Amino acid sequence: MGATLLYIEDDPEIGAAVAADLRERDYAVRWLRSGDEAVEAAEGCRLAVLDVMLPGLDGFTVGQRLKRAYPALPVLMLSARSSIDDKLQGLEFADDYLTKPFHPDELAARIEVLLRRSGPAASGPITLKHLIVHEADNRITEAASGREITLTGKQFQIFFYLLRHLGQILTKEQIYEAVWGESYIEGDKTLMVHIRYLREKLELDPAAPEIIETVRGIGYRVRA
Template identity: 65%
Template sequence: MSKKLLYIEDDADIGRWVNEDLTDRGYKVVWLTSGEGALEHMADTDLVVLDVMLPGLDGFTIGQRLKKDHPDTPIIMLSARTALEDKLHGLLFADDYVTKPFHPDELAARIDVQLRRFGKIAPSFVQLGHLQAHLEHNRLIDTRTNEDIVLTGKQFQIFMFLLRHPNQILTKEQIYESVWGEPYMDGDKTLMVHIRHLREKLERDPGCPEIIETVRGIGYRVRL
């Protein structure tokens, strides 16, 4: 289910840009141009993005009121005011303070951090022994070294297909046709070669695979 963000910003250009970007990222955004009516939306809001300079009550006052009534909803202040005293004032009640100008990826990352911190979304990774697969960010991490594991495009597509069907035995035909988009020809070794190289990058011991299991005569499986 899409997370609902309450976005309060009176600048039309900035507001339109941020609203469109966050909507494109899958969030349900309610955009207000002042704090009037903000409390009415808080019951089902997952996070607030709040500008400081607003008509009527300023963002600091609005944020304090919202936080008082809804302490479990994270608030991110978004402001062109960069003075230390402004940041400290904001962080007395807000959970983060982002200064303008900013990159949309930075705001999205900070939103993600606060949603996870407040338990609004579950961790988006799968743990397979020493391997951590971050599905949303297309990252694989070896937790023994905390280093990213770099896969080729086809290796990544194969592994993601297996992860999307955990504990299921997938035939060679199913995997090949999903990844390559063309009919599988019996005897073709292409998939087998890719699986071998994939195991060399993922497994503790490629000769005794623990992550990608071979089901003899049928195909492969990833157990969770």
């Protein structure tokens, strides 16, 4: 099986046809009808293909949220809108923009180009102290026992966002906006509470964390 793609299209006929074609080309496809759960569904995906006209959140908003959460994730926009203004709006954050109707071969060719440009998929597991992080299939296990550690959706997003910036200090604002897709309000304790629960699951001693480090006055980081 080839790369895993996130595909967001609300039209059932178009969505079924495109998803089936991509699967025949050996891609694993996660097809959503709206962008509400896009950030969660994008974990482990190599590329996102999304329609502009979606129920609820429009494709531009969804694409921008994906890019905040996964800066290295290629995003390919699909739209029946052909005006230059729409294309320019999409290309402010997206990596490519394809106008409907399109031939399946053209979509596949553009996906291949973006995948080559973005480089190979994540390599083998990462060892962090007593943990083994299997990034390719989104699992965390204890090195000694092999026990898998289960995280909630938000815990998972926070930890893997920190992991993708290994060793880098991230501000509370950066983390909150990437995970929740909303502006951080000074004094909000939501992120702090999630970090505390994360440490209870990941750290040998949550009171003296060795994996998720607090950088006083700035934010957090995961040390290599």
